[in-house]
Amino acid sequence: MQYDVILPAAGSGKRMGANQNKLFLELAGVPILIHTLRVFEQDTQCRAIYLAVKSEERDYIQQQLAQYEIHKVVAMPDGGEExxxxxxxxxxxxKNSEIVLVHDAARPFIELPTIHELVQQATEKGAAIAGVRAKDTMKNVQDGKIQETVDRSNLWMIQTPQAFRFELLNRAEQQAAEDGFLGTDEAMLVERLGEAIYIVESSYENIKMTTKEDLVFGEAILNRRTGGHSY
Ligand code: CTP
Ligand code: MG
Known part of the structure; x- marks a missing residue:
């Protein structure tokens, strides 16, 4: 089953504190953005990549796409405030897409079996998102005081990719725009329509490069994958 992927890459990476878009930082000598793009470039089920960028970074990113031989990017619109x-x-x-995946450009460690399971589930059921089971004990805290321990067995930490039938995500986005609703992920927009969304169990390695420590974890993940056995 073929799909198209949207990669938002127009953030500023404030929490990384690198004074530049964190996606330009390198892991094993290759920019984070390129690691993520390579996954989809190499996936034969991926038809096209849509990359949201900051206008002032477009030329630099174009150069990088050429340098690393990324050919599937068909559009690079200006990103927005959020x-x-x-x-x-x-x-x-x-235009004319059946299944669309949304994936943070800042998650370079996503693997093909997860992507393909998401595409399969979205094709069958409409919407499927990646997540992992919560590992720590979860408590509800208000004003620094514990209110209760939340039953962890039903709690999942949600990641991207999030996969949707194009028609469903489009409808959800139109409705959110009309209502001025801002969600923290695409699934939230679909939930508002009352449509069912299914979970696909992903990997704890599918981290979002967010703060400086993540660079260390990222190097370790790459090292292990290339046979260096850092854990
Ligand atoms: N992103 C985007 N447009 C925005 C904000 C974020 O395309 N206005 C992208 C980022 O480039 C990233 C993904 O969305 O690939 C996930 O966002 P996040 O991890 O929060 O990245 P940043 O917003 O860049 O980082 P920060 O929140 O620390 O500033
Ligand atoms: Mg952000």
Missing amino acids: RQHSVYACMQEI
């Missing part, structure tokens, strides 16, 4: 706006800008570029 991640949701960046995803929306990409949606506007897509």
Whole structure:
């Protein structure tokens, strides 16, 4: 089953504190953005990549795409103020798609079996998102005081990719735009429509490069995958 992927890459990476878009930082000598793009470039089921970028970074990113021989990027619209706006800008570029995946450009460690399971589930059921089971004990805290321990058995930490039938995500985005609703992921927009969304168990390695420590974890993951056995 073929799919198109939207990669929001128009953030500024404030929490990384690198004074530049964190996606340009390198892991094993290759920019984070390129690691993520390579996954989809190499996936024969992926038809096209839609990349939301900052306008002032477009030329630099174009150069990088050429240097690393990434050929599947078919549109690079300007991103927006919030991640949701960046995803929306990409949606506007897509014509005639059945299944759309939204994936943070900042998650370079996503693997093909998870992607393919998401595409399969979204094709069958409409919407499927990646997540992992919560590992720590979870408590509800208000004003520094524990209110209760939350039953962890039903709690999942949600990641991307998030996969949808194009028609469903499009409808969800239009409704959110109309209502001025801002969600923290695409699934939230679909939930508002009352449509069912299914979970696909992903990997704890599918981290989002967010703070400096993640660079260390990232190097360790790559090292293990290339046979260095750092854990
Ligand atoms: N993103 C985007 N447009 C925005 C904000 C974020 O395309 N207005 C992208 C980022 O480039 C990243 C993904 O959405 O690939 C996930 O966002 P996040 O991890 O929060 O990245 P940043 O917003 O860049 O980082 P920070 O929140 O620390 O500033
Ligand atoms: Mg952000």
